[in-house]
Amino acid sequence: MRKALIVGIDYYSHITNLGGCVNDALAVRGVLERNADGTLNFPTPNVLIGTNDTQPVTKTELKSAVRELFVDDSDVALFYFAGHGYLEDTGGYLCTSDSVDGDDGLALSEVMTFANQSSAKNKVIILDSCHGGSAGSNAIARTMTEISDGVTILTASTATQYALETGDGSGVFTRLFVDALNGAAANLVGDITPGSVYAHIDQSLGTWAQRPVFKTNVKKFVSLRKVDPPIALADLQALTTHFPTADHDFLLDPAYEPERSPGQENDPSIPPPDPEKNAIFQVLQKYVRVNLVRPVDAPHMWHAAMGSKSCELTVLGQHYWKLVSEGLI
Known part of the structure; x- marks a missing residue:
């Protein structure tokens, strides 16, 4: 069983709206749902999109969805988030449509608690948000990362960086992430793993651009998607x-x-x-x-x-x- 929670939030009641996160979430859903040969990959992913005041994504809704994602022993539980991120001395947060100050969003420490305590075999967290690199960091010793067995984190930028947009309605990170899943990060048997995705994104960004962050504690990488291999x-x-x-x-x-x-x-x-x-x-x-x-x-x-x-x-x-x-x- 492979489960995915895909979240994109453009609408915010009290802070600046965004313009490409919903598009990014829908693009990720489109590429993750099936493998290149049409077989199901992450069937019926749970998609939350915040587009306007009639369709917000609240903290309560997001927290409940994240809890539900990691609640059982699925083979893969994947969480993708595109939206505002916030960082203060107590840690990082994923801002929801009802966020006022940033630190009233969903704490990354809560996301990590759900993932670290989950019995799912592979927990994959992908964040296209500012300051996402703080995910998994120890609140006291910031240079230390605490992630349990089977957890992988891939973020658009470090804890102190902003996540940039391309200018045409897509995040820089997610554009590269989708390219990777479409085959740019495939190995010779057609498998695309979190490690190969990170390598593709890392190599595609300049030295002075935002730097993706990759943290993992796995014995073997899981395949996120299969494409046609370049050789039979x-x-x-x-x-x-x-x-x-x-x-x-x-x-x-x-x-x-x-x-x-x-x-x-x-x-x-x-x-x-x-x-x-x-x-x-x-x-x-x-x-x-x-x-x-x-x-x-x-x-x-x-x-x-x-x-x-x-x-x-x-x-x-x-x-x-x-x-x-x-x-x-």
């Missing part, structure tokens, strides 16, 4: 067939390459294409495209084949070779 699983599993060892040099010759340069078609010194070798070479080229294999002493695989050189596994290729050889893929 059968081809990936064939790594150990084509490369008997991780440091194997795969010797090539012109028979592997189906294409010939003008004037080479009738050259008796060049063996003709071999269909069986051509099929293997096609798989090797797929490996090259996803950085698993590289030609040795040649700029491209064509040159390696026509020059009777070789190809070898990259460092990433050796990593996936090990996973395949140990039966982990």
Whole structure:
């Protein structure tokens, strides 16, 4: 069972309204609800959006929804929030539509209590709000983080930073988060994990931009969404067939390459294409495209084949070779 609570608040009765949080929440719902192949991922997520004075999100409503999210032993309980955040010496807060001073919003310490005490196997908290990086911090020792087993926190900015918008109705962080879930952060088997999402967002932001924060206490990352992998699983599993060892040099010759340069078609010194070798070479080229294999002493695989050189596994290729050889893929 995978549960998600997705919250976006634009309307505030007493503090400045926002303009893109509802759009962000709906975008996150749209990408999380199903995997890329259409199968259900987070079915029927609970979505709270504060759009105007007739549809606010109150503190009572938000607290009740967060409690309900973490109340049972689901496989994944994911909480996404986009809206105002507030920070003072007692900690951070998620501002709701009825917030007046900021510290009357939902305390992040309460969110963390629900998550830390939850029996859900994986608790994922994603905050696109100012000062979200304070989540999980000890109220007394601010440099310490207290999160229980199975909890992961990903925030748009540090405890002291503001979360910025793109200018076209979306948060900078959520735009990158949605891109990551759409496949930009997928591994070679199509899984998107909190760690890969953070890496994508971190690499996409400049040194002087807001800095995302990632805190986790897990033994293994859970997949947040699956997309079509960049290489077929059968081809990936064939790594150990084509490369008997991780440091194997795969010797090539012109028979592997189906294409010939003008004037080479009738050259008796060049063996003709071999269909069986051509099929293997096609798989090797797929490996090259996803950085698993590289030609040795040649700029491209064509040159390696026509020059009777070789190809070898990259460092990433050796990593996936090990996973395949140990039966982990």
